Amino acid sequence: MATVVQLTGAGVSFGGVRALQGVTFPVEEGEQVCVIGPSGSGKSTLLGLMNGRLMAESGSVEVFGQNLAGLTAGQLRELRCGLAWVPQDLGLVPNLRVLQNVLCGKAGRVGFLGLLRRLVLTRMQEAERVRGLLERLGIPEKLYERTDTLSGGQQQRVAIARALYQEPAVILADEPVASVDPGRARSLLELLTREAREEGITLIMSLHHVDLAREFFPRLIGLQAGRVAFDEPVGEVCSEKLRALYATGEE
Numbered sequence: 001m002a003t004v005v006q007l008t009g010a011g012v013s014f015g016g017v018r019a020l021q022g023v024t025f026p027v028e029e030g031e032q033v034c035v036i037g038p039s040g041s042g043k044s045t046l047l048g049l050m051n052g053r054l055m056a057e058s059g060s061v062e063v064f065g066q067n068l069a070g071l072t073a074g075q076l077r078e079l080r081c082g083l084a085w086v087p088q089d090l091g092l093v094p095n096l097r098v099l100q101n102v103l104c105g106k107a108g109r110v111g112f113l114g115l116l117r118r119l120v121l122t123r124m125q126e127a128e129r130v131r132g133l134l135e136r137l138g139i140p141e142k143l144y145e146r147t148d149t150l151s152g153g154q155q156q157r158v159a160i161a162r163a164l165y166q167e168p169a170v171i172l173a174d175e176p177v178a179s180v181d182p183g184r185a186r187s188l189l190e191l192l193t194r195e196a197r198e199e200g201i202t203l204i205m206s207l208h209h210v211d212l213a214r215e216f217f218p219r220l221i222g223l224q225a226g227r228v229a230f231d232e233p234v235g236e237v238c239s240e241k242l243r244a245l246y247a248t249g250e251e
Contacts, residue, residue: 005026007061008059008062010023010049010061020226023042023046029200031218033221035047035206036210037224037245038245042225043206049061049068050172083168083171083172085174092147104162130161137160142154177209182212220233222237
């Protein structure tokens with residue numbers, strides 16, 4: 001399998017404080033990887049480096065074989081067409097309908113004018129494709145509803161649909177189920193991991209809930225104080241390692 005993401009000695013700081021240091025690991029095509037660790041350990045910063053929203057001050061971050069630090073703004077936009085981003089706040093536009101929010105997943109591929117045309121003059125074919133995605137996620141009846149009228153769990157599903165509509169090679173998801181209860185979080189993770197597996201999409205996610213990470217992900221990366229504490233198959237991550245990981249912080 002090809003390596004789609006490679007971090008080598010990557011580090012970054014904010015206000016003189018090191019947020020990440022010496023981070024090294026590869027992610028192969030089709031893998032499902034979860035990053036766990038205490039609050040403030042650098043999970044969101046790590047995903048930001050892989051997305052190109054942040055740039056490493058030391059070491060390197062390569063995505064699809066390209067060093068992000070060497071890309072122009074235009075090249076980075078093009079590269080991001082293959083990266084779907086699901087942030088903690090979901091990034092949905094509240095006053096737009098579900099259909100329009102999902103169509104925004106192709107913004108990087110079609111440009112601003114192309115996106116505007118899609119939002120105003122949505123073709124039946126595109127609407128049916130979005131409906132099909134929503135059906136797989138259990139909310140096809142919400143296609144034409146305003147996003148701000150949906151429940152938190154339904155909005156999470158819209159964000160997942162938007163990511164899948166982008167047809168990415170990689171999905172980066174930063175605490176995507178942080179705002180829902182454990183039962184709903186389990187359902188959403190089951191959906192997202194299944195869809196990624198069936199579509200052959202690489203999935204890299206940070207999670208607050210360790211039990212859910214162990215249930216759904218075959219590989220766990222533990223971050224502590226900006227460093228990789230472990231990077232192992234889930235079956236090798238024992239209780240002692242988890243206690244040590246969270247010994248200096250909160251989950």
